Amino acid sequence: MNCPRCNARETRVIDSRIARDGLAIRRRRQCMQCDYRFSTTEEVVQEGVVVIKRDGRREEFDRSKILNGLRRATEKRPVDVEQIEMLISDVMMGLENEFEQEIPSRAIGERIMEKLKKIDQIAYVRFASVYKDFRDINDLADEISALKKEHG
Ligand SMILES: [Zn+2]
Numbered sequence: 001m002n003c004p005r006c007n008a009r010e011t012r013v014i015d016s017r018i019a020r021d022g023l024a025i026r027r028r029r030q031c032m033q034c035d036y037r038f039s040t041t042e043e044v045v046q047e048g049v050v051v052i053k054r055d056g057r058r059e060e061f062d063r064s065k066i067l068n069g070l071r072r073a074t075e076k077r078p079v080d081v082e083q084i085e086m087l088i089s090d091v092m093m094g095l096e097n098e099f100e101q102e103i104p105s106r107a108i109g110e111r112i113m114e115k116l117k118k119i120d121q122i123a124y125v126r127f128a129s130v131y132k133d134f135r136d137i138n139d140l141a142d143e144i145s146a147l148k149k150e151h152g
Pocket residue numbers: 003004005006007008031032033034035036
């Protein structure tokens with residue numbers, strides 16, 4: 001994204017907000033060269049996106065499913081809806097660039113976990129326990145010790 005004033009290439013994002021109920025992300029940017037500030041809107045393309053499930057079946061992408069899963073995982077945690085919406089939009093934008101029309105559900109789950117881990121570790125463990133289908137307390141313990149190692 002070039003600066004509309006001086007056409008410099010380097011800009012940095014100073015603020016990101018969710019718009020149109022999660023279907024777009026508005027970013028406030030600042031030119032690294034002339035400090036000019038401007039906004040961009042990135043659309044999340046969701047129409048016609050198909051998710052390939054682990055058993056190979058395909059189904060239409062359903063944002064509300066992910067939203068509900070994340071809401072459960074973040075219950076009583078200091079994570080607000082805006083953060084969740086942002087997380088989903090960010091993940092889907094990245095995946096749409098990478099996969100275009102058909103996105104493996106595994107990629108969605110993993111990308112979400114990656115980002116959730118940085119937002120709230122308790123929510124991450126909750127989400128992972130459902131997503132990864134932990135079979136017993138040992139799976140859970142393994143995940144937590146991996147998390148501890150990662151964060152020292
Ligand atoms: Zn500029």
